[in-house]
Amino acid sequence: MRRDYEKEKKDMVVVEGSYAVASAVKACRPNVISAYPITPQTHIVEELSQFIADGEIPNCEYVMVESEFSALSALVGSSAAGARSYSATTSQGLELMHEVLFNVSGMRLPVVMTIANRAVSAPINIWNDQQDSISQRDTGWIQLYAEDTQEISDMTAQAFKIGEDPDILLPVMTCMDGFILSHVYEPVVLLDDDLVAEYLPPFEPELKLDPKNPKTFGAFADPNSYTEFRYLQQQAMDKALKKIEDAADEFYDLFGRYYGGLIDTYETDDADIILMAMGSIVGTIKDVVDKLRAKGVKVGLLKVRSFRPFPVEAIHNVIKDAKVVVALDKNISIGLNEGALFTETKATLYNTKIDVPVIGFMIGQGGRDIPVETIENIVDEAKKVIDSGITVESQFTDLKEELL
Amino acid sequence: MKSLLAPGHRGCAGCCDAMAAKFTLMAAGEDCIVVSPTGCLEVMTTPYPESSWEIPWIHSLFENNAAVASGIEAALKAKGEMGKTKVIAMGGDGATLDIGMRSVSGAFERGHDFTFVCIDNEAYMNTGVQRSGATPFAASTTTSPAGEVSFGNIRPKKNMPAIMAAHGSPYVATTSIGYPKDMIRKVKTALDVEGPTYVHSHAPCTTGWGFDTSKTVEIAKLAVETCLWPLYEMEDGEITKVKKVKNPKPVEDYLKMQRRFKHLFTKEGGDEMVKKIQALADENIEKFGLQ
Ligand SMILES: Cc1ncc(C[n+]2csc(CCOP(=O)(O)OP(=O)(O)O)c2C)c(N)n1
Ligand code: SF4
Numbered sequence A: 001m002r003r004d005y006e007k008e009k010k011d012m013v014v015v016e017g018s019y020a021v022a023s024a025v026k027a028c029r030p031n032v033i034s035a036y037p038i039t040p041q042t043h044i045v046e047e048l049s050q051f052i053a054d055g056e057i058p059n060c061e062y063v064m065v066e067s068e069f070s071a072l073s074a075l076v077g078s079s080a081a082g083a084r085s086y087s088a089t090t091s092q093g094l095e096l097m098h099e100v101l102f103n104v105s106g107m108r109l110p111v112v113m114t115i116a117n118r119a120v121s122a123p124i125n126i127w128n129d130q131q132d133s134i135s136q137r138d139t140g141w142i143q144l145y146a147e148d149t150q151e152i153s154d155m156t157a158q159a160f161k162i163g164e165d166p167d168i169l170l171p172v173m174t175c176m177d178g179f180i181l182s183h184v185y186e187p188v189v190l191l192d193d194d195l196v197a198e199y200l201p202p203f204e205p206e207l208k209l210d211p212k213n214p215k216t217f218g219a220f221a222d223p224n225s226y227t228e229f230r231y232l233q234q235q236a237m238d239k240a241l242k243k244i245e246d247a248a249d250e251f252y253d254l255f256g257r258y259y260g261g262l263i264d265t266y267e268t269d270d271a272d273i274i275l276m277a278m279g280s281i282v283g284t285i286k287d288v289v290d291k292l293r294a295k296g297v298k299v300g301l302l303k304v305r306s307f308r309p310f311p312v313e314a315i316h317n318v319i320k321d322a323k324v325v326v327a328l329d330k331n332i333s334i335g336l337n338e339g340a341l342f343t344e345t346k347a348t349l350y351n352t353k354i355d356v357p358v359i360g361f362m363i364g365q366g367g368r369d370i371p372v373e374t375i376e377n378i379v380d381e382a383k384k385v386i387d388s389g390i391t392v393e394s395q396f397t398d399l400k401e402e403l404l
Numbered sequence B: 001m002k003s004l005l006a007p008g009h010r011g012c013a014g015c016c017d018a019m020a021a022k023f024t025l026m027a028a029g030e031d032c033i034v035v036s037p038t039g040c041l042e043v044m045t046t047p048y049p050e051s052s053w054e055i056p057w058i059h060s061l062f063e064n065n066a067a068v069a070s071g072i073e074a075a076l077k078a079k080g081e082m083g084k085t086k087v088i089a090m091g092g093d094g095a096t097l098d099i100g101m102r103s104v105s106g107a108f109e110r111g112h113d114f115t116f117v118c119i120d121n122e123a124y125m126n127t128g129v130q131r132s133g134a135t136p137f138a139a140s141t142t143t144s145p146a147g148e149v150s151f152g153n154i155r156p157k158k159n160m161p162a163i164m165a166a167h168g169s170p171y172v173a174t175t176s177i178g179y180p181k182d183m184i185r186k187v188k189t190a191l192d193v194e195g196p197t198y199v200h201s202h203a204p205c206t207t208g209w210g211f212d213t214s215k216t217v218e219i220a221k222l223a224v225e226t227c228l229w230p231l232y233e234m235e236d237g238e239i240t241k242v243k244k245v246k247n248p249k250p251v252e253d254y255l256k257m258q259r260r261f262k263h264l265f266t267k268e269g270g271d272e273m274v275k276k277i278q279a280l281a282d283e284n285i286e287k288f289g290l291q
Helices: A005-010 A017-027 A043-054 A068-080 A091-096 A098-106 A149-164 A191-201 A226-255 A283-294 A312-319 A342-347 A374-387 B015-026 B040-046 B065-076 B093-098 B101-110 B160-166 B181-190 B208-209 B213-225 B251-255 B269-290
Strands: A013-016 A030-036 A061-062 A085-089 A114-117 A142-145 A172-177 A186-187 A263-266 A273-277 A301-302 A305-306 A323-328 A360-364 A394-395 B032-038 B055-060 B086-092 B116-120 B171-176 B197-202 B232-235 B240-244
Touching: A005 B240, A017 A043, A017 A114, A017 A149, A030 A043, A030 A068, A030 B065, A043 B065, A061 B065, A061 B093, A068 A085, A068 A091, A068 A098, A068 B055, A068 B240, A091 A098, A091 B240, A098 A226, A114 A149, A114 B181, A142 A149, A142 A226, A149 A172, A149 A186, A149 A191, A149 A226, A191 A301, A226 A305, A226 A360, A263 A283, A263 A312, A263 B032, A273 A283, A273 A342, A273 A374, A273 B101, A283 A301, A305 A342, A305 B015, A305 B181, A312 A342, A323 A342, A323 A374, A323 B197, A342 A360, A360 A374, A360 B171, B015 B032, B015 B040, B015 B086, B015 B116, B015 B181, B015 B197, B040 B269, B065 B086, B065 B101, B065 B208, B086 B093, B093 B116, B093 B181, B101 B116, B101 B160, B116 B181, B160 B171, B160 B197, B171 B181, B171 B213, B181 B197, B197 B213, B208 B213, B213 B251, B251 B269
Parallel strands: A030 A061, A030 A085, A085 A114, A114 A172, A142 A172, A273 A301, A273 A323, A323 A360, A360 A394, B032 B055, B032 B086, B086 B116, B116 B197, B171 B197
Antiparallel strands: A013 A186, A142 A305, A263 A301, B171 B232, B232 B240
16 A cells, blocks of 8 residues: 555545445546445435535436336446446345346456455345445456545446446446445545546547447347357456556555555565455454564465455465465355455465465354454464464354354 | 338237337437347347347347446547437346336336337237236237236236326336337437437237237227226326327227137136226326326
8 A cells, every 4th residue: 555644635525425425426527326325325325316416426317217127227338328337335235136137248348346344145234244245256247346435436437437448348346335324434545537537538439339330239149159258258357457457556646545556565575374255354464464563473465355356366466475364254155165356366276386274264254243252262262373383164153152 | 201120020910019119210200329128129139140230239148238237328428429319228128027127116216318119019028928017918929818816917017107296207118019100209309308218109919918910000009999008107206298089999899809818708716807908998088087
């Protein structure tokens, strides 16, 4: 992370995370917004509605749909017609969009959608974990995870820039932890309209629904051609690896704020133990790293910003010399007893010469608090692995025996 | 009138969907954008890298074409391009009355300026003739087959035009591919009226209904001539124009020509069913003042 807090101070305002996102969306000059309310995403769309009601987003239509399914469907139409298109949702809303998610990415429509991450039902639960977006990992969307309010705000502009690049043309989910980021008031620098105008060019796709140059979108592809469509999507994801880094660098040059490109690192250079995580938990882990470093424990943090595309090479480079790697996941693949970051990290190491033990912890599900002590205990478990090898690969954290 | 649906599509010979699409485009002209959901029409017109559509066209899913159309309309509005360009959503009966119902309802309630054309071939043809909410009483389909103890589909057609009129649509019309001029005029009217307008076109499917490929138009006309498919227009919820039928033909004339009603003439008790169908036609004569 590279930031000059002293310099930023004079421009900071204290606002709710949702407001910061809405304000960032406004600065990005969208043409069509469509969304359906669901906690904890609601404040974002309410703020955007108010901006539109106050005439603060010119040339923008808000489509007040009857469901999330139609929200994203409307953006299929608007994006194909050449409009910069935005939505926000979470949990059940995102799950309802599942079929449309493939459609958006398959037609290469660079829609941007904020996910205020929340647990999925049943049992119904409105609090934060990341099961919702992780469950959509194979839908062909770029997935970025933000650490704090400032990052999710800035990531919004980066998302449009990455997705709309003519070499990429992929939809982007920007993920923020529900409540923890969406409902918390923090000092942030809101995106400056003029700077964003400089950073983010207008959306002018080469191909769109245009009667002057008629094209067919979403044709029927048989076994002769379907594979090649998928291949090209994968190729675009490969190109996005660099584009995500470039977008972060260019953002830094203009705005002076940087949170990492595909990943970010904290005290990893000489670390024996490296904790990997995504989202707001990264902040807690940094505190733990500071605390343990003061006691001489060689621990570091690898923050994953981009989950799709998965930054295999960047992760290799950081973890190759560690003695143990710990993946923390706010999600689980039921039946495998693993979270996604853990599975992916193990998979990236197989068939390489890097022989680092990886263990996983599923943590913070359904909004369960993640105190510093929990992370410290996890570090203790990691130390044991260095001494005696892996006994448990992946496990739930802080289970309440009395409820089982 | 130029046809903007290129020849050489992969529909069955005598395909009703192709005719309905062709007539709709004749009414719309070049300055339009069309959305079609999954179904026969989409599959037969867009085998990549070919396309029959000489206007901008987009397919997304089986259940959301009205929502996609909403987004296109919003985009045109936002970019100041609304006005000349017409937005048309064209969907099968399944995509309209069943799985797409919520999306159609939402788009009409929001009042988007577009025209929805339902191509009603009275079943899910693309997946092999399964029953839909538009399948008529006593028709045999692969999921409502006639059998030892069954006369096929036991429910009447869902009254979609009435539902759309109840949404406050300023213009709703029923059409038939048996009457191209009438259909083109009505689609044109629908496109010119501001707001969400609805055209429900009856479209006999040679494969699904079981009749000779040369008879599509004849069967379509018979549905109107027997008063089983009344042609009318509604403005702001009121019926304003009805196509009169001078000497209605008996429903048998229509039913006998189709395999899907064969059991009515071979199975014991079939005559009772035919009487019930005649009663539906008589009810239409009364209700719409067809004579
Ligand atoms: C969610 C979903 N369910 C089922 C299908 C399978 N499916 C494709 S087309 C179709 C039926 C289409 O029927 P209709 O809308 O009446 O159009 P037709 O083919 O008869 O013209 C079905 C069931 C699908 N594509 N998507
Ligand atoms: S099954 Fe019916 S609707 Fe489908 S292509 Fe054949 S004739 Fe047309």
